[in-house]
Amino acid sequence: MKKKILLTILLVIFSVSxxxxxxxxxxxxxxxxxxxxxxxxxxxxxxxxxSFLTISIYFLKKVYYRWEVFMGHIFSSFRQAxxxxxxIISIIIFNRIWxxxxxxxxxxxxxxxxxxxxxxxxxxxDQ
Numbered sequence: 001m002k003k004k005i006l007l008t009i010l011l012v013i014f015s016v017s018x019x020x021x022x023x024x025x026x027x028x029x030x031x032x033x034x035x036x037x038x039x040x041x042x043x044x045x046x047x048x049x050x051s052f053l054t055i056s057i058y059f060l061k062k063v064y065y066r067w068e069v070f071m072g073h074i075f076s077s078f079r080q081a082x083x084x085x086x087x088i089i090s091i092i093i094f095n096r097i098w099x100x101x102x103x104x105x106x107x108x109x110x111x112x113x114x115x116x117x118x119x120x121x122x123x124x125x126d127q
Contacts, residue, residue, distance in 0.1 A: 006074055007058070010051045017047035046085055053081035079119060083112045 021044040030037035057077040062069050090108045094100040 003069070003071060003074060006071070007055065010054055010078075014048055014051035014055070017044050017051065020044045021048055042089060046089065049085045049088065050078070050081050053084055054078045057081055076120075080116065083116055087112050 021041070024037075024040055024044060028037055028040070054074070054077050057080055058069070058074055061073050061077060065073070087108060091100070091105055094104050094108070
């Protein structure tokens with residue numbers, strides 16, 4: 001798969017999930033089914049923010065590596081964007097259930113950093 005095709009797919013995912021998030025926030029009644037509303041909002045938010053951050057991080061890496069990027073950079077950008085989005089969602093959930101402290105935010109941050117380091121070590125161990 002080429003880089004342009006993968007970036008186009010990410011752009012389509014971003015546009016569709018952002019439009020879906022907009023429609024859910026405007027037209028869905030969360031009082032009729034709270035669980036379904038929260039799951040659908042979190043899913044579309046996860047997809048839209050992850051795809052946007054993947055494209056952003058990829059272009060930052062492209063500038064940093066002086067336009068010498070490969071497919072692995074897109075996949076690592078996706079992984080890092082996903083973990084950043086999970087961190088944002090966890091902060092929102094912590095705030096929503098009234099356990100938001102600086103220590104819980106830092107603990108969630110360090111847990112996700114260690115997961116990223118573990119996955120990065122597994123991915124690049126054979127090279």
